[in-house]
Amino acid sequence: xxxxxxxxxxxxxxxxxxxLTEIGFEIIEAKDGAEAMKYFDGTGQVDLALVDWNLPxxxxxxxxxxxxSNPLNNDICVxxxxxxxxxxxxxxxxxxxxxxxxMKPFTRDVMLAKLELLGMVRS
Amino acid sequence: xxxxxxxxxxxxDFDYVRQMMFDYSSVVLEAGKEYLVEARLLSIVQERExxxxxxxxxxxxxxxxxxxxxxxxxxxxxxxxxxxxxxxPFESIREFVLPDLISKRSAERTLNIWxxxxxxxxxxxxxLMLIKEYFPILExxxxxxxxxxxxxxMLEKAKRGIYSQLEVNRGLPAAYLVKYFEKVGLEWEIHxxxxxxxxxxxxxxxxxxxxxxxxxxxxxxxxxxxxxxxxKKRVLNQAAELMNSDGYLFLGGVESTINLxxxxxxxxxxxxxxxxxxxx
Numbered sequence: 233x234x235x236x237x238x239x240x241x242x243x244x245x246x247x248x249x250x251x252l253t254e255i256g257f258e259i260i261e262a263k264d265g266a267e268a269m270k271y272f273d274g275t276g277q278v279d280l281a282l283v284d285w286n287l288p289x290x291x292x293x294x295x296x297x298x299x300x301s302n303p304l305n306n307d308i309c310v311x312x313x314x315x316x317x318x319x320x321x322x323x324x325x326x327x328x329x330x331x332x333x334x335m336k337p338f339t340r341d342v343m344l345a346k347l348e349l350l351g352m353v354r355s
Numbered sequence: 356x357x358x359x360x361x362x363x364x365x366x367x368d369f370d371y372v373r374q375m376m377f378d379y380s381s382v383v384l385e386a387g388k389e390y391l392v393e394a395r396l397l398s399i400v401q402e403r404e405x406x407x408x409x410x411x412x413x414x415x416x417x418x419x420x421x422x423x424x425x426x427x428x429x430x431x432x433x434x435x436x437x438x439x440x441x442x443x444p445f446e447s448i449r450e451f452v453l454p455d456l457i458s459k460r461s462a463e464r465t466l467n468i469w470x471x472x473x474x475x476x477x478x479x480x481x482x483l484m485l486i487k488e489y490f491p492i493l494e495x496x497x498x499x500x501x502x503x504x505x506x507x508x509m510l511e512k513a514k515r516g517i518y519s520q521l522e523v524n525r526g527l528p529a530a531y532l533v534k535y536f537e538k539v540g541l542e543w544e545i546h547x548x549x550x551x552x553x554x555x556x557x558x559x560x561x562x563x564x565x566x567x568x569x570x571x572x573x574x575x576x577x578x579x580x581x582x583x584x585x586x587k588k589r590v591l592n593q594a595a596e597l598m599n600s601d602g603y604l605f606l607g608g609v610e611s612t613i614n615l616x617x618x619x620x621x622x623x624x625x626x627x628x629x630x631x632x633x634x635x
Binding site (some may be wrong): 255257317318319322323325330332333334335337338339341342345348349 | 437439442508520521524525526528529530532533537538542
């Protein structure tokens with residue numbers, strides 16, 4: 233399975249990428265929302281997207297709205313992975329079409345538990 | 356040896372802590388776990404401005420303070436838990452166990468549920484959120500929900516129903532977070548109606564149990580791993596006696612009734628197993 237990590241922090245892309253690689257994901261990275269858009273053309277390029285909220289060019293919420301605007305992307309699991317921790321932010325992300333929400337900072341266990349909830353990894 | 360103390364844990368002191376843990380919690384501390392005692396009791400040594408673990412054990416020997424003993428026992432207990440831990444047991448409760456119990460109790464419209472090692476409350480609240488989401492039919496039923504733990508500190512946490520960001524991050528669906536929790540400062544508090552629907556009790560599973568209603572469902576997950584075989588047998592036999600014959604017992608993923616309590620039959624559902632007393 234392929235996972236796209238959209239985060240402007242190289243360190244964060246490395247951290248998330250390491251966790252996902254360990255459980256068998258193939259990793260693709262993008263530094264901002266605009267760069268990530270090309271992976272959501274409805275041809276099934278990725279199975280999972282981890283999207284930061286605060287991104288240059290196109291923010292994470294806008295990217296998720298873009299992803300969900302194409303029904304061909306419905307099968308892609310999207311996790312908003314952000315340091316935004318207000319309840320209204322979680323609500324907004326879910327309303328835009330995120331399947332799950334991970335608040336930074338997080339641990340490996342947190343990420344694995346979220347993926348387990350989405351049926352993308354077994355405990 | 357640990358930082359902040361002047362001497363390592365003597366074997367005689369380790370043996371004293373092991374025996375005390377067994378006497379007051381039935382938890383078995385295996386040989387070689389000195390490091391665990393040192394790691395978990397260091398903060399008590401420092402808070403009480405003692406010089407060493409030896410001094411702490413000496414204070415315990417004098418039996419001058421039940422409070423100190425309770426504090427040490429609680430510090431040694433493992434409280435590992437998370438919302439919807441392991442996922443699969445909750446799927447089998449949703450897809451099989453509760454539909455079966457609801458069908459069988461439709462005349463009485465009562466269900467008794469016991470979370471027997473509730474730790475900080477994440478497991479029993481997960482169960483109640485699952486009911487709220489998938490079983491609105493139970494709103495008209497009489498549900499007796501009991502959550503117990505040996506640790507008074509954990510019971511207090513479970514009663515408060517307030518969790519850190521890391522705790523709600525781990526295993527709790529984001530949709531449930533926004534639906535059933537409010538953010539209070541940096542923490543998240545579960546809605547009061549969940550907290551009020553649970554009776555919290557202090558129960559030492561390895562000792563005699565208080566009077567409890569006959570149970571339809573017992574969650575006793577990831578606690579028996581800390582007991583010896585004799586205690587496991589006693590606990591499982593007591594559980595069997597306490598349950599309706601068509602009730603369900605859930606244990607942790609590495610726990611089982613096999614060779615411990617033959618009266619239980621294994622009930623498998625997809626990739627999860629639970630147990631049912633097989634009384635005639």
